Amino acid sequence: MPAACSIPFHALLEYEYPMSEDEAEYDTEGGPSTGTADDVADRDQDLERVITAARDRVDPSDDERERLRTIADRLVDRAEAAATDLCTDADVLQVGSSARGTWVSGDRDIDVFVRFPPDLDRETLASYGLEVGHATVPDGHEEYAEHPYVKGEVEGFDVDVVPCFRLESATEIQSAVDRTPFHNQYLLDRLDDDLAADVRLTKGFMKGIGAYGSDLRTRGFSGYLTELLVCEYGGFRGLLEAAANWKPPVELDPEDHGQETFSDPLVVIDPTDPERNVAAVCSSENVARLQHYARRFLEQPHPSVFDPREPEPLSESALLDHLERRATTPIAVRFDAPDLVDDQLYPQLYKSLSGITQGLDDRGFDVFRGTTYANETAVVFAELAVATRPAVERHQGPPVDVKTHAEGFYNAYADDDDTYGPFLEGSRYVAERERRFTSAREFLESDRLFDVGLGAHVETALEDGYEVFVGTEVTTLLEEFGGELRRYFDPRP
Structure with a gap:
């Protein structure tokens, strides 16, 4: 991605971290300053008090644990009965944080893995896996990774029923999910x-x-x-x-x-x-x-x-204040979000953000910072340090003594009435030619937008139609992306 796009291309949860009037000092190794022995002792006491309080927030209650255990056991029994009816060598494991006691209060995920012998072909594994999944979670729906699995809700818990191969070593995996039982056992042992x-x-x-x-x-x-x-x-x-x-x-x-x-x-x-x-x-x-x-x-x-906190949406007056203070030119390209899961959508959005901002940079519209968002619609958003350019642009040619290239450059422009030059600057030819796009809007609304690197589904969505907003027009985005714009204009680590 172009250097101008300096922020990470993903939305961040933010909160106001309490700060003293003076920032904490750090030593030359990058860690916190140690202070006096009394300071260290006081800080250790504060740290332990905060950790104790935090444990009360993150540790599930006894009732939570018992409810999860009851439902998980019931799901494993259902899956085991269905799996062994299909394949006598199958077995079932509960895996993940709920199996290891590392889940945080409020989490509602139960992962049930159904293991089949490694000599089973993949089509049969997929078929058996779906049958077991639907028997375990009758109201579940099918989703797809390397092979299909069943996902659904049972009494408020999000349940995945995933088929995999039972292997002797994780180095023998036939699909990524085959690693999970090995991960589970490794951590249970430690x-x-x-x-x-x-x-x-x-x-x-x-x-x-x-x-x-x-x-x-x-x-x-x-x-x-x-x-x-x-x-x-x-x-x-x-x-x-x-x-x-x-x-x-x-x-x-x-x-x-x-x-x-x-x-x-x-x-x-x-x-x-x-x-x-x-x-x-x-x-x-x-x-x-x-x-x-x-x-x-x-x-x-x-x-x-x-405490992760969602920021309050940015108001129109606050956004306009930011734009006036910053004296940059915001631009946005908005289009219907492709119907993809986030793990497929966001890599395409990041690629498109990189391509579009590089295209703006290449044409002299210096990108100051940029990001991308998605909801019902998707947006590529950037601020420009330069939003308009002169009607001509400079094209520097080769030194005159590089005969073949120099003659080619000269002949390309010598008879062009719309070009100033070629003329000499030092030993080089220079031509000043008509600029194709004098504003960022012109470029974004042209077919040249499709010459930049775009995600495949994003490109298709853009072909179906998109809107370009420049300057104060970006206030249109506030209704759908007010929280994201607050994050952008009030950035934190």
């Missing part, structure tokens, strides 16, 4: 009650700062990655203290596989599969976000960090 409690605390922290979730909209920390990090650093506080001093790229290899190299900002080699980086989807922004809030929290612990 998580005691204290570490499980710290995982819940860490997930609450990650959710509060807007860095939790491996979906391709958020590109943050997955549940599995979070649990591995807590195990690696011995708990919530150990992870924050380490993250506060990370110097990416950070490389962790829990089982010392030592076989693969990766170029991601955070590398956590999958303990069950040495060829995989568990943190591959985690963006550099979210790694930095964890570092930022880890430092702030260790220096100034406060329970509000565990």
Whole structure:
């Protein structure tokens, strides 16, 4: 993406983190300043008080635990009965955070995996999986990853019934979901009650700062990655203290596989599969976000960090005030959002944002910052430092002594009445030719928009029609994207 688009291309949860009048000071290693011994002792007491209060927020109640356990057991029994009727060698596992006691109060996810023998062909596995899924969740619907599975709601819980192959090693996987039982067992072998409690605390922290979730909209920390990090650093506080001093790229290899190299900002080699980086989807922004809030929290612990808050929508008067203060030119391209799940939609939106902003930059409309949103409609939004250009543009040619290229350049413009020149500047030919687009709107409303890199479904949506808003016209977006625009004009780490 062009350097001008400096913010991460995903929506962030925000909250107002309490700050002292003076920003916390940091030492040269990037961690919080230590202060006097009394300061450290007071801060440790504050930290423990906040952590204790946060545990009350994130830990499920006894009633929550019992209700989940009852429903999960019932679902596993249903799935097992249906699966063994179809294949006597099948078995059923409850996996994920609800199986490991690492789920946060309020979470409502139950994952049931149905394992079939590895010699079963994929078509039969898919067919059996759907049959078991519908028997387990009668009102469920089918969704598709590498193969179909059943998703539905049972008594307020979101339930996935997923078929996979039962394998001896995660290196033998035939589809991505085959890894999950290995992940589940690896963590069950390592998580005691204290570490499980710290995982819940860490997930609450990650959710509060807007860095939790491996979906391709958020590109943050997955549940599995979070649990591995807590195990690696011995708990919530150990992870924050380490993250506060990370110097990416950070490389962790829990089982010392030592076989693969990766170029991601955070590398956590999958303990069950040495060829995989568990943190591959985690963006550099979210790694930095964890570092930022880890430092702030260790220096100034406060329970509000565990409370994700949706910002109030930006008002029209506030938006106009921002535009007047910034003296930039906002532009937006709005179109009907393609009917895709977020993991398919957002990569296409990010690609389209990159393509459109690069196209604007290439034509001299300097992009200051940009982002993309989606709801019923989708928007590519950017601010321009330069929104209009002169009617002519400069085209610098080769040095005269580069005979073939120089003659070609000269002859291309010599008889063009609409071109100034060619003339010489130093040893080079220069021509001033008519500019194709003198305003950003002209470019965005032209067919040349389709020459930039666009996501396939976004391009189709644009072909069906789109709107361009420039300057104060972007107030039209407030009704649907008022919260997103507040995030944009009130940015936080």
